[in-house]
Each structure stands twice: as C-alpha cells, then as structure tokens.
Amino acid sequence: MSANVEIKEDIRTLQMEKLQAGLEEVLATNSFYKTRLHEVRSWDDFHDLPFLTKAEVVEDQKINAPFGTNLTYPLGDYVRLHQTSGSSGGRPLRWLDTARSWLWWTSIWANHVYKGAGITSEDRIFFAFSFGPFVGFWSAYAGAERLGALVIPGGSMSSEQRVLAIMDLQPTVLCSTPTYALRLAEVANEMGIDISKSAIRKTLHAGEPGASIPATKHAIEAAFGAECYDHTGMTEVGPTGFTCSAGDGVHFVESEFVFEIIPVGTDPDPMATKSEGIGELVITNLGRFCSPLIRYRTGDLVELSREPCSCGSPFVKAVGGIRGRVDDMFTVRGINLYPSQVEEVLRRYSEIVNFQIRHQKVRHMDEVSLLIETRDGTDSIVENVVLDLRHSFGVRIDCQCVPNGSLPTNEMKAKRVVHVQG
Numbered sequence: 001m002s003a004n005v006e007i008k009e010d011i012r013t014l015q016m017e018k019l020q021a022g023l024e025e026v027l028a029t030n031s032f033y034k035t036r037l038h039e040v041r042s043w044d045d046f047h048d049l050p051f052l053t054k055a056e057v058v059e060d061q062k063i064n065a066p067f068g069t070n071l072t073y074p075l076g077d078y079v080r081l082h083q084t085s086g087s088s089g090g091r092p093l094r095w096l097d098t099a100r101s102w103l104w105w106t107s108i109w110a111n112h113v114y115k116g117a118g119i120t121s122e123d124r125i126f127f128a129f130s131f132g133p134f135v136g137f138w139s140a141y142a143g144a145e146r147l148g149a150l151v152i153p154g155g156s157m158s159s160e161q162r163v164l165a166i167m168d169l170q171p172t173v174l175c176s177t178p179t180y181a182l183r184l185a186e187v188a189n190e191m192g193i194d195i196s197k198s199a200i201r202k203t204l205h206a207g208e209p210g211a212s213i214p215a216t217k218h219a220i221e222a223a224f225g226a227e228c229y230d231h232t233g234m235t236e237v238g239p240t241g242f243t244c245s246a247g248d249g250v251h252f253v254e255s256e257f258v259f260e261i262i263p264v265g266t267d268p269d270p271m272a273t274k275s276e277g278i279g280e281l282v283i284t285n286l287g288r289f290c291s292p293l294i295r296y297r298t299g300d301l302v303e304l305s306r307e308p309c310s311c312g313s314p315f316v317k318a319v320g321g322i323r324g325r326v327d328d329m330f331t332v333r334g335i336n337l338y339p340s341q342v343e344e345v346l347r348r349y350s351e352i353v354n355f356q357i358r359h360q361k362v363r364h365m366d367e368v369s370l371l372i373e374t375r376d377g378t379d380s381i382v383e384n385v386v387l388d389l390r391h392s393f394g395v396r397i398d399c400q401c402v403p404n405g406s407l408p409t410n411e412m413k414a415k416r417v418v419h420v421q422g
C-alpha cells in the first residue's frame, strides 16, 4: 500500500479542530449527549466515544416528543424542521436545523455536490420532487440558489406536467431520484416526446443508490442524453457525498464529516474502526452541532478506497456509491446479495420498467423472488432474466412478470425489497 492511502494530515487536523470546538458547546448544553460523551483531546479520545444507533435516537424522540433531547440550543434558535421518509417502516425521525446549520447544508451542495458534477451558476435546475417534509431536495434547492443557478420547483405536478415543463422551460439539469428519472423518461415516451432532445445535460440523483449502479446510470444517461451524477446524504446526518468526473463512485466530504468503517454482522469495537475497506458506514458530522450525530451507525454498506482519484479530490471514495442497507442483504443458497447487485442485472433490460425483490424467511432459509413489469406487458424476457441472474450470481432466483402499474412508483425512495412475513 502506498503512503497516500492515509487520510491527509491537514484534513485530520481540520476535523479535530471542528470537533473540539463543536463538542465544547454540545457538552455544556445538549442533554442527549451530556451523559454519552466526554471531552475529546485526541483521536484516541474520539475512538473511546460510543457508537450511536438510530434506535437510540428514535427512542429519545418517542420519550421526549416531538423533537427529542438532541438539541444544543433553545428551541427558538431553530429555523427548519425536516423528517425522514420513514421508508423502512418505522417512525420518521424529526430533525431541526438552525440558520447556521442550514447554511452548512447548502454550502456543501454548492461547494461540493454541484461543483463535482460541473454544474454552475449558468445552469437551470428542475426539481422533480414534491417538497414535503423530507429534506432531500430542499437542501439541493437552497444549495442551487446559493450557487447562483436558476431554480425551478416541480412540486405538485403530475409526471406529464413535469415532462412538458422540461420541454418548455428548458432546464439544463434534472434533480430527482434515479427511479423517478426513468419514470419521467417512460412517461415522455408514452406522450410521444423524445426527452433526450430536451436541454437537460446533467442529471443529479439522491435518495437511492441507483445513480452509482452502472446499468441504472447508463439507462438514465441514454434516456436523457445527459451525464448522470449521484449524491449521498441522510436527513439526520447531512449531505455526505458527490460524484466526481471519474464517475465510478462517491467522494465523501471529509472536511465536514468523519467517516469510519465497521465490520458487518458483528458487535463492533468502537476502538477498532477503519478508514477504508468494506463495511457499515459510521458518520460524525462537523457542521451541525445544533443537533449533531457523533459516531452514528448509518446501516449503509460501503467500500471506501483511498487510492488517488483522477479528479484530484483529497477525499475518500465510496466505490460504487452506497451499496445498500446492511439490513437488506439476503442470502440465496449461501450467496450474500444486495438489492443493488440485482438492480445492476435488471437495468440491462430496457424492457423492464419496474421491479421489486420479495424476500421471505422459510424455515430460517432466505427465499427470494423477483416481480417485474415489462414495457409490452409480456413475460417474453423472463427466462433470459433468470438465466442472466444465474450467470451473475451462480444461483437461481425466480422471476415473475406482473401487470403494469401493480408495483409502486414513488418520486421519493423506491422500496426495492419487500420482506414478507414467513
């Protein structure tokens, strides 16, 4: 391993400075953390801090409704409320921001996410998003304003209206989930409109791993005649990553967060985290001390690489973006699989317009089957898909064609895996 696989020393110094300054305030006034944390004078002290799980935060918000106790300042200092989509079926998390922490969010969008994608103040950005309480594209929207781009909200519009707005207003950038971008292209096609002839030159996605899955990325790029970029972030954590010109993953913004890796499926040791390799991502944010998360277990599976990137970024890269949720892994005849791996195979078929993975435990064994919707409504490709999955993973996964429109389409996060009670 070469010397430059280490985290850059100036980044480490910056992280420690931000952490110490922020924790001083947190330890003084934040009742959630007062008993959990201690002063951090060194990285050894940091590694001595416990991990935090989502369950602990959910429990705190349940007992101390509605906002929980992870608040460093009086309620009157907060200016925004957002909440998670609750896509994992649980109670949504509520998160408050101050003017200062919101500025932190939007600066990361302007200085890293848009910049990484080559989006500038000359661009016109269309947001195909509902603008509900989910933070997703609110921060992207405010970040785009900060960048000086022209922002176009596409909330409260049908997919048909959005297609017409894209053709009429000629935005150069589309922001949406990857699944919804493909849905818009499908709707345009049904309307007899060639959306690849629109002015859109870049598409920027969040909410799902799709834009870092090669076949999905290629499908979006082909449909829009545009370059496709990924963004990672979480309501409770902040905007963490962006795709660079290399286009093979997501750089994590190490000047604003500390990223650590722990092994999957074990009881991890807080003292023994890694800064590269495959595992569950643990995040500490360094610009949101009004409601911070310190050593937060995200449940996201990533592969962090510190090999130098052709774009010149000093930040670590999550190769292939976020691979999926640690919880969504399933095992078919001894083979561990994530939904994103299945998606990579399915997206090679332009005939498939929607799909869902159904997972069931039968006598402690994972049973997995696929439901697909096809463009022409027939099951003519099913045998090929089953063969292709078998070639890719060495196991047979049953696949069934269902009538068009029977699987959910969502402009937020598509729920790709349904865990069926056995």
Ligand SMILES: [Zn+2]
Residues within 6 Å of the ligand: 244, 245, 246, 251, 309, 310, 311, 312, 313
């Ligand atoms: Zn790069």
